[in-house]
Every structure is written in C-alpha cells, then in structure tokens.
Amino acid sequence: MDQVAVPEHAVAESAVAEPHAEGQQHPIRVYLVIWALLFVFSTFSYLVDYFHFHGVLRWSLIIAFMLVKAACIVAIFMHMAWERLALKFAILAPPLFLLILIGLMAVEGDYTFLTRLTAFLR
C-alpha cells in the first residue's frame, strides 16, 4: 500500500543503477512508533537521574536504556534492519573490537588509580 508509483523516466534512468535504487520505503507508522519509543526511553534515563538511583541499579539502567535507544536508531532510522547481512557484518562487527580497547583501558585505569594511591596518598 505504501509503494508509490515511480515515474517511468525514473525507472528508465535507474535501470542501469543498483537494484536498491527504489530505496527504503517503509510505512510511516514504523517510524512514529520508534520515535515515541526513543522519547519514552530518554525520559526513563532522565528519571534515573531525577530519582537519584545509585550504584549497580543506576549503571545497569543507564546502559540498558542507552543500548535500546542505540538499537532503535541503527535498526529502524538508519534502516540497518532491512540491509543485507553482508553490509550488517561489515559495519556492525568492527566496533565489537572496541570492547577490547575499553577492557584494556579499564584495567589500565585501575592500575593507575592504585599506583596513585600507593605513591601519592601515603
């Protein structure tokens, strides 16, 4: 129902181009739902701060809302959900290596912290 007739000259022009030339057409409803969800989850993350949650509860809630919002944006707004698996892998797999960097720097930060404690705060 949302397929809009493409003018004939456009078809002729895009025939030489990629099969994707017609582009990503999805019902507007999908975008509105995701849009609403983003507002809801942003409000939730704000409320985590507003109600002064602390410790593990605060951090896990913040991370959870962050990841849900990121997934909504990448999958729907950026159309990744509808791309072929080859493109998904090429774009989404490399950032996983960043987890190694984050892990290493967390360990390094702890080490620096302990070194400072023993060296400066005696």
Next chain:
Amino acid sequence: MANHVSTAHGESTPPGLRGVVSDWSADKQAFPVPWGKAMMWIFLLSDTFIFTCFLTGYMNVRISTTVPWPNPSEIFSLDIAGRHIPMILIAIMTMVLITSSGTMAMAVNFGYRRNRANTAALMLITAGFGATFVAMQAFEWTKLIVEGVRPWGNPWGAPQFGSCFFMITGFHGLHVSAGVVYLSVVASRVWRGFYDRKGSYETVEITGLYWHFVDLVWVFIFALFYLW
C-alpha cells in the same frame, strides 16, 4: 523484504550467511546499495572509532583519578521559575535531538515517495532543531566557563572533568554544526528539484544516515558522560 536481491545481471542472491559468502566472494559488487550509502556507512564506522576513543579516554581518566568526580547532575541543573531542576538542560537537548531524528526519518520517507516539498521542509525543520541544539550547547558552555570550568581544572573536583567535557561535547557539537550545513545544502537541492532530475532521492537517505549517527553519538554521551 529486501533479502532476495537481484543483481544487475538478473541472477538472485540467497539470504542469510550464504548471501554473505556470495556477496563477498562472487565476481560482483559486494554491497548492493548505492555507493554513496556504503561510503557513508564506512565513514560513520570510522567516526564510531573516534568517539569511542574519546569516551574510553574519559573512562580511563575518571577511573584513575583520586579526586572525586564532579557531580554532573548538579553542574547541569538549572533554576527554572524558582525551582531547582537537575540536568534539565541536557534532558531538553536530548529531546530536541531525538525530535530532529524523527523529522529526518520522515524526510527520507517522503523523499522516496517523491514528495519534494515535504522532504525539503522536513529537512529544514531538522536543520532548525540541529541549530537549536548547538545554541543550547553554546549556552551550556558559556555557563560552565563563567562558573570557572577550564580544560585543566574546575571548582568542584577532578580537573580532568573539564578536558573531557570540552573535547567530547565539542566534537559532537562540531558534528551537529556540520550536519546543519549538510542538511541545508541537500534541502535546497531537494527544493530545486535536483533529485527529481537525477531520478533518485538516495542522497536524502545518506544525509539521514549522518544525522541519525549524530543522534546516536549523543545517546552514548548522554548516558556515559552526563548520567554516569
């Protein structure tokens, strides 16, 4: 949906992992999307690494400091109508950016429906929200600088707070500002019918990818810098 894609030569490629193998090993274009879109994705991938390096650096200095980290909830609070509301400016900025992401998604949708006027208008609205965001950020920076925050120190605690704040939000603000210019240029081309003559509105989607990415980065900054 777009799982079974016919190539220019007419044969169809399988979905799933077999599709990955055939996409990457066959004697054909690896990604059946417009080249500009593939390139924008790869640019955004590199940008992901840049922002992750910033946020990881911030994590590292925050873990390793022996001085208490300033409380962002208090620093970014505002007094509105006599009430003290924590973090309200950042919450409003978040909402502005999400709103702009929504209008951008609508613009892409109208673009593929070849609705020239709506596409251009929605892109300009998106750019307007982006400019609003940058203005609020300028207000935020001014407030903090007046209160004595510098890259090398601040009145409340760990001196690293300032350098992390200015670097991370500065780079993000720069991306938003560039996005506003980018959006305005593409919107004016949409308005003049450039993409109707070209026969494809894919540039609008590519611009949208950049804009959504800017919103995506803010999601991480909001969670990890402001809320943590």
